Amino acid sequence: xxxxxxxxxxxxxxxxxxxxxxxxxxxxxxxxxxxxxxxxxxxxxxxxxxxxxxxxxxxxxxxxxxxxxxxxxxxxxxxxxxxxxxxxxxxxxxxxxxxxxxxxxxxxxxxxxxxxxxxxxxxxxxxxxxxxxxxxxxxxxxxxxxxxxxxxxxxxxxxxxxxxxxxxxxxxxxxxxxxxxxxxxxxxxxxxxxxxxxxxxxxxxxxxxxxxxxxxxxxxxxxxxxxxxxxxxxxxxxxxxxxxxxxxxxxxxxxxxxxxxxxxxxxxxxxxxxxxxxxxxxxxxxxxxxxxxxxxxxxxxxxxxxxxxxxxxxxxxxxxxxxxxxxxxxxxxxxxxxxxxxxxxxxxxxxxxxxxxxxxxxxxxxxxxxxxxxxxxxxxxxxxxxxxxxxxxxxxxxxxxxxxxxxxxxxxxxxxxxxxxxxxxxxx
Amino acid sequence: xxxxxxxxxxxxxxxxxxxxxxxxxxxxxxxxxxxxxxxxxxxxxxxxxxxxxxxxxxxxxxxxxxxxxxxxxxxxxxxxxxxxxxxxxxxxxxxxxxxxxxxxxxxxxxxxxxxxxxxxxxxxxxxxxxxxxxxxxxxxxxxxxxxxxxxxxxxxxxxxxxxxxxxxxxxxxxxxxxxxxxxxxxxxxxxxxxxxxxxxxxxxxxxxxxxxxxxxxxxxxxxxxxxxxxxxxxxxxxxxxxxxxxxxxxxxxxxxxxxxxxxxxxxxxxxxxxxxxxxxxxxxxxxxxxxxxxxxxxxxxxxxxxxxxxxxxxxxxxxxxxxxxxxxxxxxxxxxxxxxxxxxxxxxxxxxxxxxxxxxxxxxxxxxxxxxxxxxxxxxxxxxxxxxxxxxxxxxxxxxxxxxxxxxxxxxxxxxxxxxxxxxxxxxxxxxxxxxxxxxxxxxxxxxxxxxxxxxxxxxxxxxxxxxxxxxxxxxxxxxxxxxxxxxxxxxxxxxxxxxxxxxxxxxxxxxxxxxxxxxxxxxxxxxx
Numbered sequence: 001x002x003x004x005x006x007x008x009x010x011x012x013x014x015x016x017x018x019x020x021x022x023x024x025x026x027x028x029x030x031x032x033x034x035x036x037x038x039x040x041x042x043x044x045x046x047x048x049x050x051x052x053x054x055x056x057x058x059x060x061x062x063x064x065x066x067x068x069x070x071x072x073x074x075x076x077x078x079x080x081x082x083x084x085x086x087x088x089x090x091x092x093x094x095x096x097x098x099x100x101x102x103x104x105x106x107x108x109x110x111x112x113x114x115x116x117x118x119x120x121x122x123x124x125x126x127x128x129x130x131x132x133x134x135x136x137x138x139x140x141x142x143x144x145x146x147x148x149x150x151x152x153x154x155x156x157x158x159x160x161x162x163x164x165x166x167x168x169x170x171x172x173x174x175x176x177x178x179x180x181x182x183x184x185x186x187x188x189x190x191x192x193x194x195x196x197x198x199x200x201x202x203x204x205x206x207x208x209x210x211x212x213x214x215x216x217x218x219x220x221x222x223x224x225x226x227x228x229x230x231x232x233x234x235x236x237x238x239x240x241x242x243x244x245x246x247x248x249x250x251x252x253x254x255x256x257x258x259x260x261x262x263x264x265x266x267x268x269x270x271x272x273x274x275x276x277x278x279x280x281x282x283x284x285x286x287x288x289x290x291x292x293x294x295x296x297x298x299x300x301x302x303x304x305x306x307x308x309x310x311x312x313x314x315x316x317x318x319x320x321x322x323x324x325x326x327x328x329x330x331x332x333x334x335x336x337x338x339x340x341x342x343x344x345x346x347x348x349x350x351x352x353x354x355x356x357x358x359x360x361x362x363x364x365x366x367x368x369x370x371x372x373x374x375x376x377x378x379x380x381x382x383x384x385x386x387x388x389x390x391x392x393x394x395x396x397x398x399x400x401x402x403x404x405x406x407x408x409x410x411x412x413x414x415x416x417x418x419x420x421x422x423x424x425x426x427x428x
Numbered sequence: 429x430x431x432x433x434x435x436x437x438x439x440x441x442x443x444x445x446x447x448x449x450x451x452x453x454x455x456x457x458x459x460x461x462x463x464x465x466x467x468x469x470x471x472x473x474x475x476x477x478x479x480x481x482x483x484x485x486x487x488x489x490x491x492x493x494x495x496x497x498x499x500x501x502x503x504x505x506x507x508x509x510x511x512x513x514x515x516x517x518x519x520x521x522x523x524x525x526x527x528x529x530x531x532x533x534x535x536x537x538x539x540x541x542x543x544x545x546x547x548x549x550x551x552x553x554x555x556x557x558x559x560x561x562x563x564x565x566x567x568x569x570x571x572x573x574x575x576x577x578x579x580x581x582x583x584x585x586x587x588x589x590x591x592x593x594x595x596x597x598x599x600x601x602x603x604x605x606x607x608x609x610x611x612x613x614x615x616x617x618x619x620x621x622x623x624x625x626x627x628x629x630x631x632x633x634x635x636x637x638x639x640x641x642x643x644x645x646x647x648x649x650x651x652x653x654x655x656x657x658x659x660x661x662x663x664x665x666x667x668x669x670x671x672x673x674x675x676x677x678x679x680x681x682x683x684x685x686x687x688x689x690x691x692x693x694x695x696x697x698x699x700x701x702x703x704x705x706x707x708x709x710x711x712x713x714x715x716x717x718x719x720x721x722x723x724x725x726x727x728x729x730x731x732x733x734x735x736x737x738x739x740x741x742x743x744x745x746x747x748x749x750x751x752x753x754x755x756x757x758x759x760x761x762x763x764x765x766x767x768x769x770x771x772x773x774x775x776x777x778x779x780x781x782x783x784x785x786x787x788x789x790x791x792x793x794x795x796x797x798x799x800x801x802x803x804x805x806x807x808x809x810x811x812x813x814x815x816x817x818x819x820x821x822x823x824x825x826x827x828x829x830x831x832x833x834x835x836x837x838x839x840x841x842x843x844x845x846x847x848x849x850x851x852x853x854x855x856x857x858x859x860x861x862x863x864x865x866x867x868x869x870x871x872x873x874x875x876x877x878x879x880x881x882x883x884x885x886x887x888x889x890x891x892x893x894x895x896x897x898x899x900x901x902x903x904x905x906x907x908x909x910x911x912x913x914x915x916x917x918x919x920x921x922x923x924x925x926x927x928x929x930x931x932x933x934x935x936x937x938x939x940x941x942x943x944x945x946x947x948x949x950x951x952x953x954x955x956x957x
Binding site for chain 2: 280281282283285286288289293295296297298299301
């Protein structure tokens, strides 16, 4: 009985009522600040705080600094210098591993050689960011329409599969071949998105369940196809696909050494197009209306069921491009469990970018930088990769929380009738 | 228990939901609180039950002033509430639900199921609350679930039971069973506060009746003193005379023709029952009736939002039965929905976007799938002026506007495209007098421009002021179509369904040409019964 519903008469902004009540605790004030502050400010603070948490973890987990702590009373100067040099090394390695190494750049400038080595870190960051941008944009479009596409993994595999088939199955000059490969990637993902879409529209099946289940379907389909001709690499007993020919590979942007390829540019283009789509297109407007208030959309003549099919198809197509981008950009063949966590990390970067395509681009770059930097950190110091994952998690948590909190506040303020709005994602 | 509410006032922003409400319920009394949706009944009960704090006023239990901080407080004072939407755990058994939060425990914190069962069985025998304590709640019919809710309150030793719209979900048989239970509760000395908007039930069960309207108590009576017509008149009000300046209607060709229309509600029950109705160009037909008699469903069927089971809807001779909402809209039907915040607006979006919610993909606001935001903005600004919408900017979210201005946004949008038929449901609910007048004037202007207007309203004043003819709905049927000069008492009787029994009392206007289903056989509308 305590789950009381607010009276339906309560208007949206009950500010006056609320202010009249007892003073609120400090943490509620902090929460409110997070909710209301500028997005860029919150994100920046989240990054700083995430790195700060990382620093604390480094200090309390690294043997050298732990020993130094022991001497903090007897030799404070020494202890502090050990701690700071450890932290300096760690964050230096994060930077060096993800952006560039100042010494390598200096070397390149003075000798005129070694540019590849100097820029490999940032190239690798862009390579890791590419699939995240595609898939994150796709997921973000779904979220802003109130559709929870958790099937990134499956759609990514579908896109990669289609791209691979077109890659080795079709023989064309590079330009038309690549265009076909890209379109195939999008089409593969679109089909994988269409299935939950049509099921949702026709039967009311919830897209979260269906998309999650389809992940397993596509994982296992991939495993099956990998040991079945014509996909399996001939003469191989391993579950590995044929390799796509050079004409189906996305060209490197800066020559042979750096792996950053045309996929990154396509990703930026797709994000820009998606941004336009959500802001300026009539269909994007319809998606947003249905995402915010489906019954108002229906009353205004929109077809919410058609929209859910369309949005899942579009979302799937973009995630499919993510699979295409890794296949044609860096991997050139498929193996079991293809795509790894990209499909799920896409959800994270969509949250990080607050469901805005441009935000997704920056979120993906940050996420990718922490990943590549973290690998370098692990290789050069004793600090495990898990540390950067904790930093990633803290940042995402802090960035995503205000959105969640706002959602809850909106829920409260809107009163009983609007609870439907929140639950719609889980109900019908 | 003697319960008194004295001078309860509660405002939400500008809306006064309860205005100095007094209410007293004695021991062993069945007290009915009657009023339409939005009259303030629910707010009053939320105040009583400690869910909302009143701005002023006092609650007294047996003469002692009390303050309830939360529902738990109210429960401890012996006040139990059965909500309209049951608060049960479907996968728990009846017994588990009843003792939830109040579990009798043995030593070491073990649940004392035996004691729980005994107590439940005892209470259910005493009051004829027939339920199996071991059944799972999800397997029970709604009526039985309600009995579980009542038992929940009784186990907590409630001396006073509040039932919020308890019959809304019940079949007639279940309602009869509920009434028996209520009577046995009352004879045991417990008080029952019964909230409803159904007149017949009030007369069947109440010892005393309090009628609320627009946040105020507008009448206190007993079933012996008042009949259905009196109660209906009290509910819909007669204290404010609304005047709408308009010339006599010049009705033209039929625009909306409903023929033998049947529509079901969410629960699959017949909501609109073989209704035939014609609305002509240049006239306003007001659809009157106590809420919940099928008016909403009828309006939704016309606008394509609800499936038509049988019969037809024609617009200017073209069949639009079961057309999609978009099809109906493009064919020239404008729709001002009953709940503007739920169905009419996207609150988080800007005023400008809300003003084009149904034409966002049409020129000049869009071309080749791309929206022209400059035009949307300019169009929005023009409409702010034209419709006197008070907003600081068209870019503001529409949620920042007052209720009256929000409604003006809906009206402005609907009247900004060429329309043949305007369907407006409760178009002035919750609005201030100025906005009411404005909305009325725009609707009359639309009529004079040659549109057919169908107004659904449960405000008798509005119906009489606005309509060129008044069709009264009762239990899904149109019991009669009368001119707006008909007396309030007569319409009150019809709203209570009385006209069905005495069709002679229903005058059929000759000028409006509105055939009615069960009125006198004046038009094409009264074929098979």
